[in-house]
Amino acid sequence: MKLLLSSNSTMPGEEYLGFPSPYIKTFLGEKPVKALFIPYAAVTFSFDEYEQKVNEAFQRGGHSVVSIHHFDNPAKAIEEAEAIVVGGGNTWQLVRMLHDQNLMMAIRRNVQSGTPYIGWSAGSNVACPTLRTTNDMPIIDPTSFNTTGLVPFQINPHYMDANPDGHAGETREQRINEFIEINPLTFVVGLREGTLLKLENEKLELIGNRSARIFIQGLDAYELNPGDDFNFLLK
């Protein structure tokens, strides 16, 4: 399997998909790839707009995308895709649309057979077994909480360490501790903005210049850095 899972699309001040672009370019290879883009996480802007924005970013790296909403048979589009790209936005809306069209297992099957998968934010959430570590507002019932399970652990994208000053709501760490209390067998990676997880040649690695925070029931949460072993998460 080939997976590139980014915490987020863009750091403040960057152009769209700024920091992930060099990694996407290398991940897809020298030969230009026309990837299938899944824009379903978009809620307050159109699929056409989303496709155009992502396509411009991919073209800077010599690749391109075409959005699944142009295909009459989306399951067939997934089957024939050179690569699958799932963009961020609202995870609940994304998962609902994937379930409504029976695409969740189609993605799983094809990525497990070798189709490269790229996701950021909500697109990284759906690479996990369930959407239970999303930060998004549950604006719609997703039918099922299950997602593709391409990896056996959960990612919390946009992981952040503290609340804004003076804000009393739960921290992200408290929220993930609640998750592992209720789901004690599942590991969680708090993936900070500006970082990605890459799975290639059966090796899972952290990319970027910040550490990731690992949550395992019964242990204190701890940090792992780029270069550290992440493969234990695949077991």
Next chain:
Amino acid sequence: MKLLLSSNSTMPGEEYLGFPSPYIKTFLGEKPVKALFIPYAAVTFSFDEYEQKVNEAFQRGGHSVVSIHHFDNPAKAIEEAEAIVVGGGNTWQLVRMLHDQNLMMAIRRNVQSGTPYIGWSAGSNVACPTLRTTNDMPIIDPTSFNTTGLVPFQINPHYMDANPDGHAGETREQRINEFIEINPLTFVVGLREGTLLKLENEKLELIGNRSARIFIQGLDAYELNPGDDFNFLLK
């Protein structure tokens, strides 16, 4: 109906239930009330601990609570309650436990018949039609997204205006705008920390020293202050 719905329990630096305590005291009246406490939103601490913490705060105002987990028949406990108090924590866990025990409609029926209801954070979420404007991590499938519908609008507790510096994730305003895009007939109140909504004598009012942010599909989000008319939200 008598409702007291707080954004949060405690401001940084305060004792537990600091700012809501004077309002709770007045809301429950001069005569000491022994309220029924629902601690189900607790995930990483015990119901006994939660009950004790809340009881200490209520006793400072001359009232007290007893937790529903001590009763063999929780539906009967709700029916006979002098007041119902629903504490914060994880909304998903709270909603799941209320559905599992068929208590959601028991609460609705009894509060509609006059039993005073006090909630903070997750406890304010369940006073709304659904849990779709919670900020909490969906650590468990709640069975149904529906909650008590004591009010016809949605509250977003712990409402905050901006992300921490340098954080690129969606702002709360963006998340709620996604909600009203998908649920265009539902009004949302962004309830800032340190503020409460009180419904008494058929009048809904904002309490505290900050404004609330109102989200209605088709309008720009806007601010309402304590003293402003909030009753349009009940229609």
